Amino acid sequence: MHVVVCVKQIPDPAVPASLRPDTHTLDRSGKLMMDDSDSYGVEMALQLAGNVDGSEVTLVSMAPSGEISGLRTALAMGATNAILVSDDALAGSDALSTAKVLAAAMRRAGPDLVIAATESTDGYTGTLPVQLAELLGMPSVTFAKRVSTDGTTLEVERQTEDGYDEVRCPLPAVVTVTAGVVEPRYPSFKGIMAAKSKPVDVLSLADLGLDASEVGRAGAREEIADVVDAATRGAGEMVVDEGDGAQRIVAFLEQLKVV
Amino acid sequence: MDRVWVLAESGDNGLTPLTLELLSQARTLASKVEAVAWGTGTASLAATLGEYGASRVYDVGDLGGALPGAPVAAAMAALVAGGERPDAVLLPASYDGRDVAGRLSVKLDRPLLTNVTGLAAHDGSLLTEHLVFGGSKIVHARFTGDGPGIFVVRAKSFAAEPAGAGSAEVVAAPAGDVGATGTAKIVQRHAEEASGPKLDEAAVVVSGGRGLGSAESYALIEELARLLHGAAGASRAIVDAGWVPYSHQVGQTGKTVKPTLYVACGISGATQHLVGMKGSRNIVAVNKDPEAPIFSVADLGIVGDVHKVLPALIEALKSR
Numbered sequence A: 001m002h003v004v005v006c007v008k009q010i011p012d013p014a015v016p017a018s019l020r021p022d023t024h025t026l027d028r029s030g031k032l033m034m035d036d037s038d039s040y041g042v043e044m045a046l047q048l049a050g051n052v053d054g055s056e057v058t059l060v061s062m063a064p065s066g067e068i069s070g071l072r073t074a075l076a077m078g079a080t081n082a083i084l085v086s087d088d089a090l091a092g093s094d095a096l097s098t099a100k101v102l103a104a105a106m107r108r109a110g111p112d113l114v115i116a117a118t119e120s121t122d123g124y125t126g127t128l129p130v131q132l133a134e135l136l137g138m139p140s141v142t143f144a145k146r147v148s149t150d151g152t153t154l155e156v157e158r159q160t161e162d163g164y165d166e167v168r169c170p171l172p173a174v175v176t177v178t179a180g181v182v183e184p185r186y187p188s189f190k191g192i193m194a195a196k197s198k199p200v201d202v203l204s205l206a207d208l209g210l211d212a213s214e215v216g217r218a219g220a221r222e223e224i225a226d227v228v229d230a231a232t233r234g235a236g237e238m239v240v241d242e243g244d245g246a247q248r249i250v251a252f253l254e255q256l257k258v259v
Numbered sequence B: 001m002d003r004v005w006v007l008a009e010s011g012d013n014g015l016t017p018l019t020l021e022l023l024s025q026a027r028t029l030a031s032k033v034e035a036v037a038w039g040t041g042t043a044s045l046a047a048t049l050g051e052y053g054a055s056r057v058y059d060v061g062d063l064g065g066a067l068p069g070a071p072v073a074a075a076m077a078a079l080v081a082g083g084e085r086p087d088a089v090l091l092p093a094s095y096d097g098r099d100v101a102g103r104l105s106v107k108l109d110r111p112l113l114t115n116v117t118g119l120a121a122h123d124g125s126l127l128t129e130h131l132v133f134g135g136s137k138i139v140h141a142r143f144t145g146d147g148p149g150i151f152v153v154r155a156k157s158f159a160a161e162p163a164g165a166g167s168a169e170v171v172a173a174p175a176g177d178v179g180a181t182g183t184a185k186i187v188q189r190h191a192e193e194a195s196g197p198k199l200d201e202a203a204v205v206v207s208g209g210r211g212l213g214s215a216e217s218y219a220l221i222e223e224l225a226r227l228l229h230g231a232a233g234a235s236r237a238i239v240d241a242g243w244v245p246y247s248h249q250v251g252q253t254g255k256t257v258k259p260t261l262y263v264a265c266g267i268s269g270a271t272q273h274l275v276g277m278k279g280s281r282n283i284v285a286v287n288k289d290p291e292a293p294i295f296s297v298a299d300l301g302i303v304g305d306v307h308k309v310l311p312a313l314i315e316a317l318k319s320r
Ligand SMILES: Cc1cc2nc3c(=O)[nH]c(=O)nc-3n(C[C@H](O)[C@H](O)[C@H](O)COP(=O)(O)OP(=O)(O)OC[C@H]3O[C@@H](n4cnc5c(N)ncnc54)[C@H](O)[C@@H]3O)c2cc1C
Pocket: A013, A037, A119, A120, A121, A122, A124, B208, B209, B210, B211, B212, B213, B234, B235, B236, B237, B238, B249, B250, B251, B252, B253, B254, B255, B265, B266, B267, B268, B269, B270, B271, B272, B273, B276, B286, B287, B288, B289, B292, B304, B305, B306, B307
């Protein structure tokens, strides 16, 4: 079974994000790392591949400036190889363009199972994996909280408004996983060393046979009009509990007529 | 704008609140509002759809257990190909709504705007509003290419108000063969027992976070919610830890709530949490760290230990 995992490489979320003043898009000029949300997908892929003989795990990412540090992290966790699409013409791509690029890269890999996160930490549009499935002509199951497969059929527990659904579909398919589905492993020292020599295919748009006019800022067909400050919510009263905290809350609730 | 479509989602209790919100807002944007629905009960929804302003509902019909994303998007794309052309499509930011939106965007080859929290007509096009950086900034965006624009809208962005019109006309709009894309089937549904009001409809929400220390302590949150006739919510930290089901999660990747009163207990107030509850009318926070960001949005902040404050509060409320 060939499992392909989407790995988005993003700026460190611990560093306050900023918008580029010229384009109002997120500033991605600094060093990038693997989106934490995708570490669950990588772990899931490794576990599922481990259950089906002769499986391999390929990572696919689109990122600026040939960035591969996030991919190295996922390779160190145990993935077999990686494909990176990097091209200056991709700057400003929206979710649909990104999906077209990733789909083209995936067609080369010939996946049986595609795993992505439910949504990314920095963009959180949450639609890309389904767009990818449509482009690849595959079924998709989003919001998986449990996944299993025998290499032919995919079985998923999918979150719903008031519980979960058991969903089944034949492979090839796309599945998106939520945080907490599995516990991502830490790369071992051996894994980190091995990752250095694992193959990473770096592809340009031309390699994928895509035209610059359909992707990047040219293909986005949407624009940010402006960015304004939201009304701030002033902080109210703060009280240190001296045994009277509960009473203060009760008085506040009375004032609101909640009690 | 002439014509706006709304993806109408329904459950056991009829149309979802978010669907009613979208229909209400769609009325302010276009002279004609039409809905797209699926399932076996569309005819029974026609009255409510009409009441909220839809003149027509396209009924994709029974999906035979298939997940809605592929067939419903295919039915919508077929309508567009057949000459029914909306200027905009509004979809709920729900599990199925996002699936339909993603597939529709590929089928129509149109980009989409997600996490929309506001939508207004401006110079002949629609200007969206998105909250970024934990709700501290608002981004306004618009489509620049050919329509229809696809908008995925978050709950509680608009008020649901009936317009009082008559029943919507039901028009069959079957999906046709969607091939492999339609092969994901629901084989069994599991519903969790729920008591009290729903999280996104409750007037009072009491939420707990990692500061509770253990899954067992979540009982304090449930007890307090019950006493206040509210719903129990949670931060993602304790959902990921498996203390409570995901359906309780408030925030960017969970529910947006706007109750009269939100009580945050042992929650730090990360931006992704704040964006889901900042719109609450009144906020009370209990946290032992006076520097916790949650206090910056609290009307009443109690710097204290949840294991002292909550039991005392529960006692005080019980003895009233
Ligand atoms: C892409 C993405 C999406 C996310 N979406 C969401 C989302 O939808 N919702 C969400 O909530 N989070 C979300 N998060 C996670 C978010 O960033 C935080 O990690 C999370 O909200 C923290 O939860 P917490 O406040 O319970 O835990 P912590 O941040 O660990 O805070 C615990 C708090 O409890 C206090 N405390 C400890 N002991 C006590 C005590 N005895 N009494 C009183 N107070 C005590 C501490 O001072 C601390 O402030 C998301 C993150 C990412 C990356």
